[in-house]
Amino acid sequence: MRKFFNLTTVASGIAIGMIVVGALALVGGNYAKDVVHDQLVPQQVFFPPKGKELPANLNQYAGQQVDTASEAKAYANDFIGLHLEGVANGKSYAEVSAAFLADPKNEQLAQQRQTLFMGETLRATLLGAWGWGTVGTIAYIAGFVLIGIGAILLIVPVTLAILSARRREPATQGAVPNAA
Numbered sequence: 001m002r003k004f005f006n007l008t009t010v011a012s013g014i015a016i017g018m019i020v021v022g023a024l025a026l027v028g029g030n031y032a033k034d035v036v037h038d039q040l041v042p043q044q045v046f047f048p049p050k051g052k053e054l055p056a057n058l059n060q061y062a063g064q065q066v067d068t069a070s071e072a073k074a075y076a077n078d079f080i081g082l083h084l085e086g087v088a089n090g091k092s093y094a095e096v097s098a099a100f101l102a103d104p105k106n107e108q109l110a111q112q113r114q115t116l117f118m119g120e121t122l123r124a125t126l127l128g129a130w131g132w133g134t135v136g137t138i139a140y141i142a143g144f145v146l147i148g149i150g151a152i153l154l155i156v157p158v159t160l161a162i163l164s165a166r167r168r169e170p171a172t173q174g175a176v177p178n179a180a
Contacts (some may be wrong), residue, residue: 069133
C-alpha cells in the first residue's frame with residue numbers, strides 16, 4: 001500500500017488533475033465566447049460608417065456588427081457613453097430622473113430621462129457581454145496554463161519512474177546462467 005502512494009503517484013495524479021481542469025477551462029472559455037457572440041448577433045448593433053458620427057478611435061470598427069466582447073465594450077464606452085455625455089449636460093439617469101420626478105410636466109426632462117434610460121440599459125447590456133467575454137478569455141488562458149503545467153508535472157515523475165525502473169533492472173541480460 002505504501003508503494004502505491006509514493007511521490008511519483010501523487011505528483012502524477014495532481015498533474016492529470018491539472019490537465020483535466022485545464023481542458024474544462026478551455027471548454028468553458030470557448031462556451032463563454034460563443035454565448036457572447038450568440039447573444040450579440042441578434043441585437044443587430046452596428047458601428048456607423050466612418051464619418052462625423054463615428055469617433056476617430058472607433059474607425060477600426062466602422063460599419064461592423066458588434067459581435068465580440070471587445071467590440072461590445074468599445075461600442076458601450078466610446079460610442080454610447082460619448083453620446084450620453086451630450087444628453088442633459090452630462091447628468092446621469094438618476095439625476096435627471098430625480099429632477100423629472102420633482103417636475104413631471106417638464107417634457108425636456110421626460111425626453112432626457114427616456115434617452116438616458118435606454119442608452120444606459122443598452123450600455124449595461126453590452127458591458128455585461130464584455131464582462132462575460134473577459135471571464136471566458138481568462139478561463140481560456142488559464143486552461144492552456146494548467147494543461148502546460150500539468151504536462152510538465154506529469155513528464156517529470158514519469159521520467160523519473162522510468163529511469164528508476166531501468167536502474168533496478170538486473171544486469172544479467174545476456175549473461176550465461178551458472179551451470180553448477
